[in-house]
Amino acid sequence: MHVTDSFYLGARHYPERLAFAGEGGNFTYDAARLLANRIAHAARAKGLGIGNRFAVLSPNCGPAMIVQIGCLRAGMAWCNLNLRNTLEGNVDILSRGRVDALFYHSSVSEQIPHFKAGVQSLAHAVCLDAEDANGPSLAQWCDGQPDSNPDWEIPADAFGLQGATGGTTGQPKLTQSDNHWLFMSNLGWAVCLHPKAPPVNLAVAPITHAGGMIAMAQWAMGGTSVMMAQVDLEAILKTIQERRVTTMFLPPTVIYMLLAHPKLKDYDTSSLEYLISAAAPLAPEKIVEAIGSLGPVICQAFGQTEAGFPLTFMSTAETAEAVADPAKRHRLLSCGRQTPVVEAMEVMDEEGRILGPDEVGEIVLRAPSIMKEYLDDPQATAEIKKFGWLHTGDIGYRDRDGYWYITDRKRDMIVSGGFNIFPFEIESVLMAHPAVQDCAVVGVPDEKWGEAVKAVVLLTPGREASAQELAELCREKLGGMKTPKSIDFWEDLPRSPVGKVLKREIRKAFWEGRGRSVG
Missing domain, CATH: 3.30.300.30 (ANL, C-terminal domain)
Incomplete structure (x- = not known):
């Protein structure tokens, strides 16, 4: 199966339900399907398919997500690109990554000449939302293309994702993963989240990264993703109240700011079922504060560009139980238990020995979503895959109940x-x-x-x-x-x-x- 199959399933079951709303306009599942189909047919007509790469440079908006669906449906590989990177950083990612097509928002139009000059592989630059002097509009690019559902076979092991790693230690590496990465991430979230009704996801975190995985996981359930272009704390609260938001993914730093907002109690947040945190651990005291303010909605996950997301999951029920029971309070430091999409997850010492429960070492894993390699970097690939396991670079341990604890990043250790x-x-x-x-x-x-x-x-x-x-x-x-x-x-x-x-x-x-x- 392919990650877009879940979108087409949602479109089949819920054609008139909103797939995307907020920034970029409203799109029902059927309207989004027809546009995604035209994008897929346009890509194939221009010689783009399996083996080619595309990127989207845009704030969160409906058309940006629909382009991802269309290009993935054409068999292309998604190269994640962040709007908040520097211009030079994004030129570097596109150039080293040999990206063929860039879909951009009109707000970054002035950057397009720099991309065209600095990225030799770039054959297409398409504006998502407007007529633009630096590239054809999306409507022009798709003009004359059919809107029928594509029936091309896209092998699960075909190139599907080129991920730019976080880059917290320098120039980001570029992972090369097959279609399992996106599909298994989609499946993992579908297994972990159990909304009471069709979900409404507030997409605040960039959909080019983990926020996109959460949005994709709503498709088969007929969920709506409400797009927000930038972090606006009061707008988040207002949208939760007005849209009856059920699901939201935020990094810890934004959660902390939201909890400190003076108008938090002025809005009705009772619809919220899942406030998902990842990227860094949530402080236990902030979890207690969040549950006191928002209810039992906090859950955490662990994932990596190299391996997939979610690799572990700490549910809302488990988190609330840890808050309520002093004997389990230590679990607030956990990122949860291994999810079903991971084959094996262990702790390893420097010599490659697997350690037992409560022993601290590097977290290693095996999963169908693990990347094939780092682009043009065999040495780094060999290092991260030594002893036949994917080395996460995270130091931690597993307790006897199967809960995982990340105690730090290997590279952040202080020797004093x-x-x-x-x-x-x-x-x-x-x-x-x-x-x-x-x-x-x-x-x-x-x-x-x-x-x-x-x-x-x-x-x-x-x-x-x-x-x-x-x-x-x-x-x-x-x-x-x-x-x-x-x-x-x-x-x-x-x-x-x-x-x-x-x-x-x-x-x-x-x-x-x-x-x-x-x-």
Whole structure:
């Protein structure tokens, strides 16, 4: 099967129900199907199909998602591209990725000449939403094409996804995955989410990344995805109330801001069934606060561009149970249990030995959605697939009940005085303070210890805390070795286009001119 089969199933069962609404206009399933068909036929007529790559550069909107359906239906591979990347970064991804077709929103029209000049493979640049001087409109590109359902066979093992990794440590790698990646992710979410009625998904996070996976998972159920072009906290609350939103995916940082919003209680959020978090762990105290404010709607998942999403899932019921039962409160640190779309998931030491429950090591896995390789990087491919497993780069463990805990990223480990210190443990303690909205812990140069622990803190608006107060909290919970030697307060934290805190940028401020970023 192919990922678009679930959309066509939804169109067959719910032709008059809205598939997409909000930014970009309203499209019923039938209207979206007909447009996707014309896009697919246009792509094939222009010689684009299996083996070719397309990308979409747009804020969240209905036409952007419909283009994804049409191009995928033509057999093309989707290259995810983020609107919030730099122009140079996106030129690099398109160029290294040898992308054939770019579908863009008129708001970025001025960038198109740069893409045409810098990306030799780019044969088509199509404007999604308007007549534009830098490329034909989508309507023009599809003009004269039939709207009948394509019946081309698209093999499951054909090239289906070219994923740009998060890039939190530098230039993003480009994964090469077959159609299993998208299909299994779609299936995984369909298994994990059980809406009481046809879902209404508020697409706030970029549909070019994990937000798109959540939207795709609604199709077979006849769900509506309400598109929001940018994060607007009050607009989110208003839309939940007016559209009776049931499902929403947000990175932790936006959830924290939403919980701190002064008008949160002014809106009716009772329709919400699932508030999904991923990309980084949610602080346990914020989960408790969220359930108190929004009800038992919090769930978490773990996924990777290299391997699929969701690989693990912590349901709303499990999360609420952990909040209510002190004996299970530790599970609030978990990203859940292995989902059915993963063949095997284990913990491995540096020598390739599989470890048992409660033993800490690198999380490794096997799944049908695992990428084939990194584009043009056999060394990195061999490294991530050593010992016959996909190495996630995440340090963690599995408890005896099957719950997975990610204790940190392997690359973020601090080595101070010969001891390994994992920032997430310290960040979790800091996040328990009511004045802390977000934080990051990094290693900074220290003549005696090599690296010293530093915390960079973003305070909740209207709240105050001193460095001494936060240090004492850490000392009480963690002891002296893990207590930050210094705490700085910043007005904002640098983030990737998908909301992850960029620790490399924080470290850079303290390691500048040293020629390396470890002690």
